[in-house]
Structure formats: C-alpha cells, structure tokens
Amino acid sequence: MTAILMNKRTTLQKTGLIFGPLLFFIVYTLDLDPANPMVSRMAAVATFMAVMWITEAIPLAATSLIPVILFPLLGIMKGKAAASVYFNSTIFLFMGGFLIALAMEKWNLHKRIALFTVKTIGGGPSRLVFGFMTASAFLSMWISNTATAVMMLPIGISIILKMEEQFDKKEIHFSLCLLLGIAYAASMGGAATLVGTPPNLVLVRTFEQTFPTASPISFGIWMMMALPLSISMLLMIWFLLTRVFFKIPSHLIVDHSIVEQEYKSLGRLSSEEKKVLVIFFATAALWIFRKDLNMGFMVIPGWSNLLPFPKLIDDGTVAITMALILFFLPTKSHDADTATILDTKIFSKLPWDIILLFGGGFALAKGFQAAGLSAFVGSKLGILENTNNIFMISGICTTLTFLTELTSNTATTQMILPILSSIAVAMKTNPLMLMIPATLSASCAFMMPVATPPNAIIFGSGRIKIVEMVKAGIFINFIGVFVITGIFLLLGTFVFSIDPNIIPSWALVAKG
Numbered sequence: 019m020t021a022i023l024m025n026k027r028t029t030l031q032k033t034g035l036i037f038g039p040l041l042f043f044i045v046y047t048l049d050l051d052p053a054n055p056m057v058s059r060m061a062a063v064a065t066f067m068a069v070m071w072i073t074e075a076i077p078l079a080a081t082s083l084i085p086v087i088l089f090p091l092l093g094i095m096k097g098k099a100a101a102s103v104y105f106n107s108t109i110f111l112f113m114g115g116f117l118i119a120l121a122m123e124k125w126n127l128h129k130r131i132a133l134f135t136v137k138t139i140g141g142g143p144s145r146l147v148f149g150f151m152t153a154s155a156f157l158s159m160w161i162s163n164t165a166t167a168v169m170m171l172p173i174g175i176s177i178i179l180k181m182e183e184q185f186d187k188k189e190i191h192f193s194l195c196l197l198l199g200i201a202y203a204a205s206m207g208g209a210a211t212l213v214g215t216p217p218n219l220v221l222v223r224t225f226e227q228t229f230p231t232a233s234p235i236s237f238g239i240w241m242m243m244a245l246p247l248s249i250s251m252l253l254m255i256w257f258l259l260t261r262v263f264f265k266i267p268s269h270l271i272v273d274h275s276i277v278e279q280e281y282k283s284l285g286r287l288s289s290e291e292k293k294v295l296v297i298f299f300a301t302a303a304l305w306i307f308r309k310d311l312n313m314g315f316m317v318i319p320g321w322s323n324l325l326p327f328p329k330l331i332d333d334g335t336v337a338i339t340m341a342l343i344l345f346f347l348p349t350k351s352h353d354a355d356t357a358t359i360l361d362t363k364i365f366s367k368l369p370w371d372i373i374l375l376f377g378g379g380f381a382l383a384k385g386f387q388a389a390g391l392s393a394f395v396g397s398k399l400g401i402l403e404n405t406n407n408i409f410m411i412s413g414i415c416t417t418l419t420f421l422t423e424l425t426s427n428t429a430t431t432q433m434i435l436p437i438l439s440s441i442a443v444a445m446k447t448n449p450l451m452l453m454i455p456a457t458l459s460a461s462c463a464f465m466m467p468v469a470t471p472p473n474a475i476i477f478g479s480g481r482i483k484i485v486e487m488v489k490a491g492i493f494i495n496f497i498g499v500f501v502i503t504g505i506f507l508l509l510g511t512f513v514f515s516i517d518p519n520i521i522p523s524w525a526l527v528a529k530g
Contacts, residue, residue: 027075034073042066051394059092060389064433067382071429078429079371082378085385094389103384104377107334108223112376113368114337115213118294118301119161120364121344125290127298128157128169133281136173143192144260150174151199155207155252158472159214160298162369163204167472170200171479177276178481191264193481198264198490201472202255202464209461210248212237212305212333216372216428218244221457223376224383224435229449232524235514237305237333238320243513247458247505254497255464263490289350293359297347301340305333372428379432386436393440405445407518408503411455414438415499418459423469423495427460443525448516455506462498465491 027035046062049055063084070081086104090097122128132153139149150170158166178193208215212222212235222235260266287295308331309320322328344360356363385391422430435453442449463469465488467477476482511518 030073031075034069034075038066038069038073038075041069051390054390054394056092056094056389057391057394060094060385060391063088063092063094063385064382064391067378068433071433077371079374079378081429082374082376082381085378085381089381089385094385100381100384103227103381104374106223106380107332108219108226108380109373109376110334111213111222111332111337112216112219112373114334114339114341115160115301116162116368117341117344117360117364118298118337119165120367121294121360122161122298123165123169124364125288125294125359126284127291127294128161128165129173130281130284130287130291132157132170132173133277133284137277137281143195143266144256146177147192147195147199147260147266148256150196151203151252151256154200154203155210155248158204158207159211160302162471163208163215164471164475166204166207167201167475170204171197171475173277173280174200175479175481176280192266194264194486195259195266197476197479197482198487199256199259201470201476202259202494203252204472205461205464205470206248206251206255209458210241210245212240213337215461216376217431217457217460220376220379220428220431221435221453223380224432224439225449225453227380227383228387228436228439229524232522234332236309238307238309239513241306243454243506243510244458246509247501250505251462251498251501254501255494258494258497259490263493290359293347294344297340297343301336304336304340308333308336375428375432379429382432383436386440407447407451408507410445411451411506412499412503414452414456415459415462415502416496418456419462419495419499420465422460422463423466427463427470431457431460443521446521447518448514448520448522449525450514450516451511451518454510454514455502458502458506459498462495462502463491464494464498 042062042065045065046058048058048061050061051057066088067081067084070076070084071078075081085095085100086097089095089100119128122131135153135156136146136149139145139152150173154166154170157169174196178196181192205215209218212218218240225232226234304321307318307320308322310317310323320328322331325331341360345358347359349356349359418430418434434456438452438456439449442452461470464473467473467484467487469491473487477484477487510516
C-alpha cells in the first residue's frame, strides 16, 4: 500500500519526505547559540516545515499542525499555548469575509456583478478585456481569487467560442488576452484588501504577534496604499496584454449579445440578492471607515470612536457581526432550500485547510519569538544596518515574486515574514518597510500555472500554453517589483507613517 501511495507522489514530494526529516536532525544538532539551545531546536522545526511546505510532501494543512506536536516535545512552548495561537481575530476576519462571499455565490450575486461590469465597460475587444479584468479584480477584493476565476472562466469561454465561429482561430489573440487578464486581475484585486488574499491576513496577524504594542494594520489604511497599487498594476497588465504581447487585430468585432443574454437570463434582482448586496456594501464601508483615515489634507473620523470601547473593536468583530446577520435574514423565494440567507450547511464549505495553514504560520511566528530565534537572527544581521532601502525592498520583492512561482504564497509569507521582522530590527528600520512589500509581492506571481490558483484555473482551460504564460508573466513579474517598490516608497511610507531612518519604539520593545 505504501509503495502505491509513493508512486502517486511527484519527485518533488518524495524529495521533501526525505530531506525534510534529514534537515531537521542536522539543524537540531547544530549549536547555533550556546547560551540558548532553544534557538537550534526552533530553527530545526522551521526548516522542517519550510521543506514540507515548499515541496508539499504532505498536504499544506497537515504540515501546519507540526508545531502542536514539536513545540511541547522540544520544550519550545506548552501544547496549550501553541494550540491557542491557531484561532484568533484574524481567523474570524477571514471566516466572516468568506461567509459573506459564500452568500454572494449561493444567491448568484457575484455573477450578476461580473456580467453588469462587463456589459457596462465592454466595447471593442480591448475594452471588453478591460471589462473582464475590472470585474475579476473587484470581485476578488471581497471573495476568494479562486472563486472569482472559476466564475469568470465560463463567461469568458462563451465569448471566445462565439468569436471563433466568426474568425480564424490563428488570427485571434483575444482569447489569450481575455484568459490571462482574468487570472492576473484576480490576483491583483485580491491584494487591494486585507480579506482579498491570504498573505495579507498573514501579515496582519504576524505583525500583531511580533509587535504587540504597535497599532494594528486596519482595513481602511491598507486600502489607501494597496488600492492605488492594484489599479496601477491592473492598467499596466491590460496595456501589456492587449498592446504589446498579444495585439488584438483591429477588425475583430466582439458579439456583445452573449453578455447581454446571460445578464438578462438572471432576471430581476431577487429579494435575497438585495439583502446580500446591502450586507456586502455595509461590511465594506464598516471595514474602511472603522478607524480614522488620514487623507493628508483631512482626517475622516472613524465610526468606532462613537462606541464606548472603540479600542476593543477590530475588523474581525465587523466581519462576524455582518456575517451573523445573514443567518437571521429570511428568504422569500419559493425555490429556496433554506429559510434564511445562510444556514448550517454553509459551514461545511468554509476552507478549513486554509484556516489550518494560517494557524500553522501563526504558531511558527510565535515560536520564533518564544525560542529567541527572532532575536538571534536579528543579532546576526546587524551588518545590514546601512543597506540602501531601495535595494533591500526591490531585492525582497524579486525574491518573493519568483519564490511564489513554485510555492504556496500563503506558506511562503508564513515562513518569510517573521525573518523579515528580525532583519528590519537589525537594520534599525521600521519592520513594515520590509514586511509590506514582501506580502504584496507574494500576490504578483504571473509566470507559472502553479503560482496561483487563478493561473492554474485559467491554464486548465486548455487554451493557454505554458510558454505563452511565461512570455507575458516573467515581464509582468519584474514590472510588479518596480511598481511595488516605487508606490510603497512614495505612498506606503506616508500612509503607514514610516520614517525609513527611524526604528519605532514598539519595534525596540519587541526586540528586547
């Protein structure tokens, strides 16, 4: 039976099964810090998990459970303490956001939003591609990138098939532009909000764990920096796809009747859709305006200031509150299989594997602190203190972008962010200078089908060759490095009140 299972594993997975435990024992025997043996033990656990995550020798969620076993066995942390790290406010933010997204999918609201956007923006072939990209980006800001790509793909294919009836397939670059545009826009839209993609939530929680005295990263503050970046990347990607890599012949005329017919087939907005739509927009508004927003020329007061205990409210509180309302709102449709907008069946659709993956990364970050590994890494990297910030940030962006071409971007950020926080302290700079660009870069892998779920879904259509994805993706990867570096230094440092030459007091407290 074992032999049969092994034959089903890829060479990379088999390699992970061998080298994961081997490297664990090698690192465990090293005496990295004679004054603190926990450093070597924690480094061994981190190495083991990194290999297992990168090679996916066992499921990512299964690897995430390793700290629950090894932390108490190696004396790093009590089992009770390690287990408690797995469930926190960030997980509730993710769960609340996902429940609202599932409600949108259940009542077909996501398809209505997508078709309306494409119908409104679409004109010529290039404009139609832009319409699809806009719809994909907007949806993936709120629902999973995977769900967005799955929903947009059949709509796009229906238009492509209609065009291929009228024109020679060899002439048409439209299909490449449309399909790649959907995949890339889904990734960039997700980067714009904290709930749009898992790496953003990993950053929020890792930052809170590592620097507990710092002000947490709020939904609205993040959007002030990430939304302009996402829009910039979206426009560049659209221009490159339609004007540079896969030029669309000017004589092609897109048949808009397909989109019109699909939109009309949805009928009038149902009572259930209206309720979900209200909850959706209300949640977004509550997230964005929860805390004071400093626009530079004015400050918009946050609504939480009106409450008796504003500091006790976070984005997770908002997410769960609004999601919970959906379990109270009744349905009116005779065809509905439930009495309320959401019911108990929806919980089986939550991505528990991703939740465990989050938890494993949070436990890893906590272990870095508890074992003293963060301080150890920071002390060894003090030589980086005078390193130019532009070179450091662009180097980190490049590394993360190409690393996530072959590995899970969630698992990668789980591994990298605790290390980057130590490097920043060693450099005597604000940790967000390194952590934010790294997180954004994890969403900018456009080259390989395995890099992101949207890439894989679009590649699975059978209409794109790897060489075509690589041709466009590798260039857009480098564009992403420059855009993230530039916009973060120009806008991000202002939004997050970062002075590159000053290390905040909360970072020094964490170091000690």
